Amino acid sequence: MIAETKNRIVEAAIETFNSDLSAPLQKVADRADVTRRTLHRYFSDREELVAFCEHEMEVSCKKAMITAIKSSSESLAQLENMLYAGVDCGAKYSFFHKLHQREGHNHSKSNEDCVDYDFIYKSFNKIIKDLQNEGIIRKDMPISWIQSLHTGIISSTVNVKDGSNLNIEKIKEFAWTSFLNGIKK
Amino acid sequence: MIAETKNRIVEAAIETFNSDLSAPLQKVADRADVTRRTLHRYFSDREELVAFCEHEMEVSCKKAMITAIKSSSESLAQLENMLYAGVDCGAKYSFFHKLHQREGHNHSKSNEDCVDYDFIYKSFNKIIKDLQNEGIIRKDMPISWIQSLHTGIISSTVNVKDGSNLNIEKIKEFAWTSFLNGIKK
DNA sequence: AATAAATGTCTCAAATATGTGACATTTTAT
DNA sequence: ATAAAATGTCACATATTTGAGACATTTATT
Numbered sequence: 001m002i003a004e005t006k007n008r009i010v011e012a013a014i015e016t017f018n019s020d021l022s023a024p025l026q027k028v029a030d031r032a033d034v035t036r037r038t039l040h041r042y043f044s045d046r047e048e049l050v051a052f053c054e055h056e057m058e059v060s061c062k063k064a065m066i067t068a069i070k071s072s073s074e075s076l077a078q079l080e081n082m083l084y085a086g087v088d089c090g091a092k093y094s095f096f097h098k099l100h101q102r103e104g105h106n107h108s109k110s111n112e113d114c115v116d117y118d119f120i121y122k123s124f125n126k127i128i129k130d131l132q133n134e135g136i137i138r139k140d141m142p143i144s145w146i147q148s149l150h151t152g153i154i155s156s157t158v159n160v161k162d163g164s165n166l167n168i169e170k171i172k173e174f175a176w177t178s179f180l181n182g183i184k185k
Numbered sequence: 186m187i188a189e190t191k192n193r194i195v196e197a198a199i200e201t202f203n204s205d206l207s208a209p210l211q212k213v214a215d216r217a218d219v220t221r222r223t224l225h226r227y228f229s230d231r232e233e234l235v236a237f238c239e240h241e242m243e244v245s246c247k248k249a250m251i252t253a254i255k256s257s258s259e260s261l262a263q264l265e266n267m268l269y270a271g272v273d274c275g276a277k278y279s280f281f282h283k284l285h286q287r288e289g290h291n292h293s294k295s296n297e298d299c300v301d302y303d304f305i306y307k308s309f310n311k312i313i314k315d316l317q318n319e320g321i322i323r324k325d326m327p328i329s330w331i332q333s334l335h336t337g338i339i340s341s342t343v344n345v346k347d348g349s350n351l352n353i354e355k356i357k358e359f360a361w362t363s364f365l366n367g368i369k370k
Numbered sequence: 371a372a373t374a375a376a377t378g379t380c381t382c383a384a385a386t387a388t389g390t391g392a393c394a395t396t397t398t399a400t
Numbered sequence: 401a402t403a404a405a406a407t408g409t410c411a412c413a414t415a416t417t418t419g420a421g422a423c424a425t426t427t428a429t430t
Contacts, residue, residue: 005406019283022207024387038407040389098204101348144349145359148341156330156337163286164329174330182363190376209417223377225419 086154271339
């Protein structure tokens, strides 16, 4: 199927570029189990592929995060679901973050993708502040640390998921337990 | 100074390759503030540079970790110092891990570097098991998760260190607090 | 100041990566 | 079973990266 193949290429590209941005397209093609020629039928050049990946990540992560936020009116449940959403997005989520924090990135209000990023970022901050005010989360930890811990635990979880035979749902529980205990009062 | 330049190239290479293994050598040279020609005077080709980086990471991380382990006879203090050691090693530590876990890597007892990696890995496992038996750390979390959380928190800490104005010693304390509370009973 | 050591500049050949045309083979849909 | 769509194979031109020689310039040492 055409959409299926395109999707596989994009997934392979995100996983590959996440740890190796300059990787030759042959590596992406191999990972997607297609020929380099086929890859070029979907994306005329590297730039187009990267751009599509970025957009795909934005859309996908934004959707998952917003679903997580709207899943409940309880801050704690929202936070938990945001963690799971990050894990489910896998490599997309770390690459998504990298792109918005890398040196060359010009973060601006006018860039539509940055608006989404800001929305998620601000929602996260609000949730943390609320939980701090409710006396659930420690007030001595800066939000920047909690934010960083959140993404760090997400990538840990994704790594374990890919490299061990543990049950994914169990790992997610451990991740949430470790994260919450790591920041709660 | 010659040793100084070589060192700068290696540090630049580690930082660059950590997030972009296939990055052109020009990027490494730029980051090290030397010409590509100079880089090639120290390392005849890419392979040699990567090999030297690997060795440098092994030596450096191994040294820091062993110092941490020998810093105390208390398991808890050892664990704490291993976390700080990882943070101090920075990009070296994450790259060090990546190299030993990547697909192509043929991990063998005969490879001297792998022996060191195994030593650290086994020491870490022993510390965790001891703390579990002492009733300090939860027994329901698999060591693979704890191991992964450890490296995840180290990279979170390195990220915050590079991207915020928070005091590094304070961040390290938060990291240790979050890590310990995340796994303790 | 003279010398040696280190680095930079410019150049170039070889290797690798990129993008595409032409056509064969396989897969999918009718 | 056939036509259409998708993918693979091979070939090729172009672009980029790589590694090194020759010599100029800068930096350190005495």
